[in-house]
Amino acid sequence: MAVYAILSRMSPQAFSDPKQFKEIAQRVSAEIKKQCPNVKWQESFATLGRYDVLDIVESDDLKQLERAAMIIRAYGNSTTETMLCTPWDEFLAGL
Numbered sequence: 568m569a570v571y572a573i574l575s576r577m578s579p580q581a582f583s584d585p586k587q588f589k590e591i592a593q594r595v596s597a598e599i600k601k602q603c604p605n606v607k608w609q610e611s612f613a614t615l616g617r618y619d620v621l622d623i624v625e626s627d628d629l630k631q632l633e634r635a636a637m638i639i640r641a642y643g644n645s646t647t648e649t650m651l652c653t654p655w656d657e658f659l660a661g662l
């Protein structure tokens with residue numbers, strides 16, 4: 568299964584109270600589980616840089632991965648950047 572990193576940055580207008588972030592995250596997660604069953608979440612991280620969230624996911628269905636990114640954008644009021652990730656050993660073996 569292909570591994571992807573989805574980097575998300577929340578809009579400053581997404582919420583006014585930090586506690587609302589938890590509600591947004593739950594809503595996004597529920598929608599992705601419902602609409603994208605072929606996207607398997609591995610881990611999520613809060614980050615302190617240009618992005619707010621880093622999600623590591625697996626999927627062999629590119630259309631569902633695209634839909635998941637759009638759900639993050641729509642329900643999470645975010646911008647996203649998605650990158651294909653190659654395990655280091657596989658990368659080195661292909662050189």
